[in-house]
Structures are given as structure tokens and as C-alpha cells.
Amino acid sequence: MSLYFHDLNLWGHLEIMGRFMLMRDGVFLDRLGEALFEESTGLLARTSAMAAATASALDSSVFMASSIMSQQERAAAQSIWPPRSGELEMTLRAVLLDSFQATVGVEDGTSSSNPEASVVDWMDLDRSRDMTPPEDPEDESEDPVCKPRGLTAQELEDSLAFAVKKYDEKTKICRDVDALEALDFLYLDYKAPRPLRLLIFTPLALEKYTRLFTFQLQLARVGAVMKQVFSQLRLRQKVLQSQGLDSQEDEYRLLQLAEMRTLHRYRFEAQQIFSGLQAYISDDAIGTSWRVFMERLLAFQKQTEDRILNRQRTTGDEEEEEGYFDIPGEDDSQQDSFQLFDLASLQEYHNHILNQMLLQTLLKRKQAPILKLIRGILNCLLKLGQYVQRLVNEGEEQSDAEASEEKREATMAGITQRLGKLLSMQEKFRSLCRMLVKVLRTLDERGIGVEGKASAMSGPNTQTGKAFQTVGGFLPQLLLRLDVSGFNQD
Numbered sequence: 001m002s003l004y005f006h007d008l009n010l011w012g013h014l015e016i017m018g019r020f021m022l023m024r025d026g027v028f029l030d031r032l033g034e035a036l037f038e039e040s041t042g043l044l045a046r047t048s049a050m051a052a053a054t055a056s057a058l059d060s061s062v063f064m065a066s067s068i069m070s071q072q073e074r075a076a077a078q079s080i081w082p083p084r085s086g087e088l089e090m091t092l093r094a095v096l097l098d099s100f101q102a103t104v105g106v107e108d109g110t111s112s113s114n115p116e117a118s119v120v121d122w123m124d125l126d127r128s129r130d131m132t133p134p135e136d137p138e139d140e141s142e143d144p145v146c147k148p149r150g151l152t153a154q155e156l157e158d159s160l161a162f163a164v165k166k167y168d169e170k171t172k173i174c175r176d177v178d179a180l181e182a183l184d185f186l187y188l189d190y191k192a193p194r195p196l197r198l199l200i201f202t203p204l205a206l207e208k209y210t211r212l213f214t215f216q217l218q219l220a221r222v223g224a225v226m227k228q229v230f231s232q233l234r235l236r237q238k239v240l241q242s243q244g245l246d247s248q249e250d251e252y253r254l255l256q257l258a259e260m261r262t263l264h265r266y267r268f269e270a271q272q273i274f275s276g277l278q279a280y281i282s283d284d285a286i287g288t289s290w291r292v293f294m295e296r297l298l299a300f301q302k303q304t305e306d307r308i309l310n311r312q313r314t315t316g317d318e319e320e321e322e323g324y325f326d327i328p329g330e331d332d333s334q335q336d337s338f339q340l341f342d343l344a345s346l347q348e349y350h351n352h353i354l355n356q357m358l359l360q361t362l363l364k365r366k367q368a369p370i371l372k373l374i375r376g377i378l379n380c381l382l383k384l385g386q387y388v389q390r391l392v393n394e395g396e397e398q399s400d401a402e403a404s405e406e407k408r409e410a411t412m413a414g415i416t417q418r419l420g421k422l423l424s425m426q427e428k429f430r431s432l433c434r435m436l437v438k439v440l441r442t443l444d445e446r447g448i449g450v451e452g453k454a455s456a457m458s459g460p461n462t463q464t465g466k467a468f469q470t471v472g473g474f475l476p477q478l479l480l481r482l483d484v485s486g487f488n489q490d
Contacts, residue, residue, distance in 0.1 A: 290353070
């Protein structure tokens, strides 16, 4: 055990998995968002602009009433997405290097980046250190191995890198830059030392980390779109007000006013649902489980090192009385109860935590129907972003259209048709939200887990005869986040 904790620095490697694979690092999230989702300079925005420019050569005079990417633009985007490997590698490599420097800089106290960017994670690290009993000064000098330590910048560069998934004929890569799955071909490749790969970071465990990373990357992409929608609607509102939207009561202005009111209402409802879902995934489903796991791992590491030191000071009579470590959590009535005593139990508990996070994020295979509803909601939000983006781009040409009565009538017809499509999009979004809340509430009221079992999940600890108890009742937490006011109930 000392070999894994001290020589191989297991805690440091798991910390990196939490910071990057589970996106618990604020600096990494900021850098990745700027590189991929920035409104004007991000990789997705540049690709969409190239597709639009290519499509405009085919037909630049038509504004699609559905406010989604036209067929010409889709064909153009498919020819340039995914981007070239050189551009992609350079962009993502810069993201990791900036994040590595910031991470190592925070540990050394020399970081020049915003200290608030990753304040939540470092507060968690402080709490994990505070949970251990205070050490005597003599023990602290003799027992430096008990202190958690991170990886160096060189170790990070050698072990972590972005990579592209391998696809076959059955699972083809997504070539639609505006699709929710547009970035699913990306994943983080982590190369841990070989002993850790054999026990902890097995191919199956890394596949579970990748599923969590891919889902959170989709959420980050939708979150960036919602921020852009908010800023673009404010800009659009100012432009219309400068044109006298509130002062003129003709049919043309009333149509514009109705469209803007529908957009604001739609954005507000969408933001409420998305903020609740994102907060649940980040804070409850992944954050709480991972924090408890790291705290208990740190306590187990300290007890392991204490036993080694005590073994050197005693005759060995006491060590026969302890066959394993029982490490309590913050609240055993709500958190897992487990026993660790060797590498096999440690591996089992690590797998249990991954399965628990997959269960609570609704990424298990048997939860596919519920996940399909969530993906449908996220796709609605992406289409809302595309609608608003095209509306803003079309707004500059609208003032010229007002000069001619004939063009004015054509524009009014376009707005009417557009408004009908917008109302249809909003109704589809509402129906998906109501269906999701209804399914989750029904499962919760019947006491049935989302996998169709009365008890959610358990993993037997074959060595001790105990079962790991799953964090109970995550469905009420999710429902509280999604529909605290009951707006989405039938």
C-alpha cells in the first residue's frame, strides 16, 4: 500500500483525474471554453463562419425561416468538420499547457492567473486536509509521506493529452458542427504508471471517465451557447428600441415585439432548466461523490502510513488486532460505508465511485430513455442559439428592407413564418421538460431506481462481506434542481 500511495503517488494521479477528466478545475474549464466556444474566436465559431461563408457563395439571399443551418451550410460544414488535426492539436495543447502552469503555480504559490478560477477545488482540497487529526510537530517531520502532493508540470505533460477516438463503420464520427455530439470525438488520454494502470486506471475505468468527460463537455458547450443567447438578445433589444420598437404600433413592429417577447420567455425557461441540470451534475452527481472519495482516500493513506511508522516503533502486537481500516465519512447516514484493507478493496471502491457517478448523471446503459430526453432538451437549446444568431445577423439587413414597401411586406411574412417556427420549438422544449419531470417524479414516488430496481445500486465487498451502500435518494435532488416551483408538472 505504501508503494502505491508514496512511491507512485496514487492520490496525486487521482487528483488530476478529478481536475481534468471530471472538469473540477476552473482554470481548465475557462481555457477550454475560450478555445472551443468563444463567440467570435472559438474553434466552433470559426468553423461555423467558414461553413456560412462557403454556403453564401451558393445562396446568400435566403434567410431560412426555421432559423437553423441551411442545407448548403450543413454540406459546407461537413466538409470542414472535424477540423484539421494540426489546428485541433495546437489549440487543445495550448489549453492543457496553460492549465498545467496554473495548477503547478497555485501549488507553488506563484500562479499569475485568477485565483478565484479554481477556488472551489482548492477549498475542497483544504477540507480534505482539515479532516485529518492534527499531527504533532515530531510526527510531521518524520512522516512527510502523509501529506498529499500533486504532480509536477513535466509529469502532467507526459501523462495527459487530448486524443481523437477511433471510429468504425457502425459508429461514425459526427460531421455536423452544430450538433450536440460535434465534440464527442475528443477525449483525454491519461497515461499513468504501469502499476496504476493494472489496478486503478484500467481500460474499463478510463472508459467510464471518458463518458463523464464527454457529457460534461456537451454541457459546457450548451452553457456557452446560453450565455451567447443572453448577450445577443440584449443587443437585439437595444437595436429595436433605437428603431422605435415601443413607439410605433403598426403591424410590422408588433410582429417584432411578439418575436422578442417569445424569445425572452423561451430563454428564461431554458436557462432555468439548464442551470438546474448543470448544477446537479457538477455539484451533486459528480462533485459530492468525488470529494467524499478523495477525503476518504486521504484518510486511508494517512492511516496506512501511520501503521508503517507504528510498526517500526512497536513489537507488532497491536498490528494483529487491525485487519482493515473503517473510515467514516462526513455523514454515514447519507454517504457510503466501506472498509479498505488492501489493494483489491481500494480498486473495488474506486470502481464503485465511478459507477455511482455514472448512475447519478444518468449515463448508465439502462438509463438511455431518460438520457434521450435530456439530450433532446439540450438540442432544443442549441437550436435556440442558432435561431438567435441568425436573427442577429439578419438584423443589419432589415433596416434596408424597410425602405421599400414591397420588401417590408416580404419581411413581415418572413417574421410571421419565423415566429411560428419559434413557437413550435418552444412547445417541443416544454413537452420534453414536462415528460422528463414526470418520469423522474413517477420513479421517485414508486421508490424505483432509474435502472428499474427497488434498490439503486450496490457493489458487494467480497473480502469483508459488506456491501457498499449507494448515496441515497438522488432523484429528489435532481427534481428539486429542475422543477422547484412545479412549473413543468402536467
